[in-house]
Amino acid sequence: MKRYALYVTGKKGIFDPAGKTAQNALDNLGYEGIEELKIGKYIQLTVDDTVTVERVTEMCEKLLANPIIEDFRIEEVG
Numbered sequence: 914m915k916r917y918a919l920y921v922t923g924k925k926g927i928f929d930p931a932g933k934t935a936q937n938a939l940d941n942l943g944y945e946g947i948e949e950l951k952i953g954k955y956i957q958l959t960v961d962d963t964v965t966v967e968r969v970t971e972m973c974e975k976l977l978a979n980p981i982i983e984d985f986r987i988e989e990v991g
Contacts, residue, residue, distance in 0.1 A: 915960050916990040917969050921978045922953035953983075957990075 923929050929951050936950035956977060958969065969987055978985040 915962060915964065917958045917960070917966070918988045918990050919956040919958060919969070919973060919977060920953065920986045920988075921956065921973070921983050922985075923951060924982055924984050927982045954978075 923932075931952045932950045935952060936947055939947055939950070958972075960969070966987060966989065973985045973987065974980055
């Protein structure tokens with residue numbers, strides 16, 4: 914059994930309305946000094962030993978991330 918951590922984030926230059934809303938809320942609560950806040954996705958994937966990182970990459974490209982507006986990074990865990 915293998916585990917992967919998938920990090921999906923918006924591409925540089927893509928507007929992140931959820932991140933902007935959270936940043937404004939923190940500012941309204943008095944938290945100063947935040948220059949930028951981005952919100953992404955963290956996905957844990959457990960697979961059997963036959964699944965390769967190339968296959969996980971394919972899963973991200975086809976479903977788990979939107980390659981037009983998102984980047985992703987894959988890490989094998991433990």
